[in-house]
């Protein structure tokens with residue numbers, strides 16, 4: 047996989063996400079950075095589990111504008127915000143899983159706190175289950191420009207790593223490359239599943 051082009055790696059990641067059921071009914075969007083100025087973003091409204099290279103659209107990172115006139119994701123502004131904030135980010139994955147959707151609604155606070163899980167170490171730079179990992183939860187909005195600027199403001203005041211949740215909507219996460227973004231997605235989704243199960247069992 048490390049030998050293939052980043053876009054081919056992203057297409058493979060989309061198929062994997064589709065097979066997992068993490069992008070149902072056209073939900074989700076994915077992108078990869080081409081260079082400092084441009085990223086390739088999934089076209090709006092498509093089934094993300096069956097995308098091909100031709101379904102990715104060049105987008106200007108500074109302006110969020112499509113370079114071809116074709117319509118990239120409705121959530122383009124969140125991807126470009128991440129590429130602007132984190133020059134080292136090489137790929138962004140947004141999914142609509144049941145765990146992320148439900149937990150982000152049940153959690154009333156501003157962050158989902160994860161503690162005590164060995165799988166926290168699936169996230170780059172995490173070395174112990176004893177740390178508390180905070181995944182911020184932002185209220186969902188259809189005003190993506192406003193949401194992007196809210197998240198940008200948050201990142202100016204607090205550390206923002208790996209990803210964030212949108213309440214009742216899903217997870218957006220990233221990594222230095224497609225492989226790291228995939229690992230972060232799989233690790234976070236595993237932790238969300240554990241956390242949902244823990245909350246259910248502890249209520250019983």
Ligand SMILES: CSC[C@@H](O)[C@@H](O)C(=O)COP(=O)(O)O
Pocket residue numbers: 070071072073074075088089090091092118119120121140
């Ligand atoms: C199935 S509706 C979901 C959309 O509103 C959105 O949240 C989403 O993730 C996909 O939008 P898209 O424009 O296809 O990238």
Ligand SMILES: [Zn+2]
Pocket residue numbers: 073074075121140142215216
């Ligand atoms: Zn979405």
